[in-house]
Amino acid sequence: MQLLLAQNISKIYHGRTVLDSVSLTINDGDRIALIGSNGAGKTTLLKIINGIEQPDVGSIVISRGVITGYLAQNISLQDLGNNPLMSRELIDAQAKIKTLESILAHKTYSDEKECLSEYALATAEFESLGGYDYEYRMKDALAGLGLESSDLTRSMDTWSGGEKMRVGLARLIVTRPDLLLLDEPTNHLDTDAMEWLEDFLSHYKGAVLIISHDRRFIDRTCNRVLELSASKLKSFPGNYSDYVMQKKAIEETLSRSIENLEKEIERQKGVTQTMLSHRKMSSYHAREKVVDKLYNKLALEKQKAARDNRALSFSLMPQERIGDPNRIIIQADKIGLAFGEKRLFKNLSFTLKAQEKLFFAGPNGCGKTSLLQLLLGKISDFDGHVYISANAEFGYMGQFVPFADEKRTVFDECYSRTEMTETQVRSLLARFGFWDVDVFKSIDVLSGGERSRLYLCCLLQEKPDVLFLDEPTNHLDIASREVLEQALSEYNGAIVAVSHDRYFINKCANHLIGFLDPDNIGYYSDFERYRISYRNFVESIDNKKVDSKTDSSILASHQVTPQTDRGPNTKNKALRRKENAKRINRIRELEQLIESLEQEQADAQNQFTKDTSPDEYIVFANKGEQLDAFIEEYLLLISEDENESEDDI
Incomplete structure (x- = not known):
């Protein structure tokens, strides 16, 4: 079924053509990734599809009855409204029901029959919006995305950008629109939350159009790729890996x-x-x-x-190093770090050799960035010892990049930090994506991605022995990430990096330190081995039958993010998300099985005649028993979820 048709969409901003006669069709069941360089017009196209912006030329036709849901890249408190956990439509429908119930209870109506009819329509609308199981589905979505109900009891003014984004995403997906429009939905998500979202979208009954630079996410979620390049749109069947093969x-x-x-x-x-x-x-x-x-x-x-092929062409080669590639630059011996009562890690030991690419991976808040800061000497209050090779030079790029003079031009900043000629500087900047008049932009008007590219360009001219990188792909589009991966793989210095980009980690890392919990931090050869270990670790906690007198203290030692003890049923957040994900997947499966079997039974019953054989009645009875078993299991799972909700209070 066709949900949406965009025909010959064109859009011009300040004399620049962003979209030029772009057309696309979205059908039910499509899971589409919209990719392209930063500034190509992806967000503009999404806004036009959702009606937030109007095209200069062309039209958008949405099939009758189709509901769209849009998640912006940046969400404000105004976007969430007074009740961030419930949509405006659901709030209005619920309020209408309560008003009518009050009228019926106090008999203040003028026409009882008309009031009852209106009440029936209101409850039907509430049911169609998923209102009766909304709270259950919302709780599951929040847990899957890494938020507990207790996390949201604080004032909304104190919520981080990541918390606002995850609440907005959860609220959107549980309303189950026919067409989901998501702009960078994996921003601020850790690996657990990304995997939960991947699973949810892979089984989503409607259609999805996603802007994303996360290639692993696209691979596991999408069945079609749209590439927006030079104002034109090209369609490729399959996921990201299929797209790469077709492009090649x-x-x-x-x-x-x-x-x-x-x-x-x-x-x-x-x-x-x-x-x-x-x-x-x-x-x-x-x-x-x-x-x-x-x-x-x-x-x-x-x-x-x-x-x-106009991607960035990074040139990262530092000075030639003649020394032993196995020379140890950093050695950490039983280091540990805590902030107050919150323990991040302890007894961590490792070495970094001269050409090693070492990455840190783990859930949000586990201490990856703090470990990076500790190694750089920016945190002095820690347990253990860190030994650094004499004369080792470090280079660091964090998630936010500062410049001494924001009014300087791109060219002047680079020229002042190198010994190159003007021609060489312009050539260098071009390799980092600054062409033509872009080199004369002042730093204060650069986008986040442009700032990161300029900072990295200047940093690498200092030729450090070790590059410390904190989420280096955050502001880069796919083409730029791939060139960066190639350059880092060829870089003959050492690298220490923190990243959530699974594709990037697999391409560049030759060793990985993976956080399970503060007491369990392992050394892995690749990201997949770490994730297998992490899942096994969580499942091992799940399978432990802990005595009620001692379970609180035992479980506390396995928490990735320590939290206030809430009694014998306190659980690790990752474990709770795992359990909730399993439960909701089984509930969805049972709902489909029950619906299918009920339809089969109804059809069979309608076809019974006096000539129906005994064998057919036996089959009918067996299916009835199977249906009863499914319903019993379904009710049990719902009951377990309600008990889980009570434990959270």
Whole structure:
């Protein structure tokens, strides 16, 4: 079923064409990733589809009855409203029911029959919005995205950007719109929450259009990729890996086409010269026109190739190092860190060698960035010892990059920090995505991604022995991430990095320190092995049958993020999310099975006649028993969830 049709959408901002005759169709069941470079117009297209902005040319046709839901990249408190856990439509429907119930209870109506009819319509609307199980689904979504109900009891003014985004996302997905429009939904999510969202969207009954730079997320969620480049939209079937293969095939075909054109031009030039030497002027001029056409075609093909491959070209090679690549630069011996009563980690030991790429992975709040700061010497109050090689030079790029003079131009900032000529500086900046007049922008008007690129460009000219990177891919689009990955893989210095980008970690890391809880931090060869270990760790906690007298103290030692003890049923947040995810998946499965079996039984019963065989009645009875078993299991799971809710209070 077609949900939406966008036809010939064009949009111009300040004389720049952002969208040029863009068309797309979204059908029920589509899970589409919208990718492209930063500033390509992805968010603009999403806003036009949702009706927030209007196209200069073109039209959006949404099928009758189709409901869309939109999650912006940045959410304000105004977006969430007075009741952040419930949508405006649901609040209004609930208020209407309460008003009508009060009228019926006090018999203040003028026409009882009309009032009852209105009440029936109001309850039907509330049910259609999912109101009766909304609280249950909202609690599950919040837990899956890493939020407990207790996290939201604080004043909304104190909520972080990540908390606001996750509440907005949870509220949106539980309303179950026919078409979900999500702009960078994985921002602020840790790996557990991302995996929960991946599972949810993979089983979502409606359609989804997602802007994302997270390639692993796209791989596990989407069945179609839309690439927005040079104001045009191209569609590729499959997930991100399929898209990469198709793009590679297109580039190879384009490369062969350019090569063949160049050969044909040389051949035609030879024929033209032959015509000229034989004084066949009419044939000579005809051949000249052929050569001109071939040159024009070649120019277009090369322009297309340049446009498709205009990614950043980082140059990260530091000075040549002649020393032993196994030389130890940093050695940590039984280090530990706590802030007040909150223990982040303890007894952690590891070494960093001269060319090692070491990454830290773990849930939000486990201490990854704090460990980075500790190694840099910015945290002095810790347990254990850190030994650093003599004369080792460090370079650091955090999640927020500062500049001494925000009024400087991009060119002046880079020029002042290198010994290059003006031409060399412009060439260097071009490799970091600053072309033409971009080099004369002042730093204070740069986007987050541009600031990160400029900072990294300048940092690498200092040629540090160790690069410390805190979420380096946060502001980079996919093409830029891939070039950065290639450059870091070839970099012959050491790297210590924190990242949630699973694709990036797998490409660059050759060792991984993975956080399970403050007492369990492991050393892994790759990210997948860490995640397997993490899941097994959580499941091992799940399977322990702890005596009620001692379970509080035992469970407290396994908490990734310590929290106030709430009695014998206190659980690790990751464990609670795991349990809730399992429960909700089984409940959804049972709902489908029950609905299917009930329909089968109804159809079979309608077809019973006096000629129906005993075997058919036996089959009918067996299915009835199976249906009863499913319903019993369904009610039990619902009851467990209600008990879990009581334990949280």
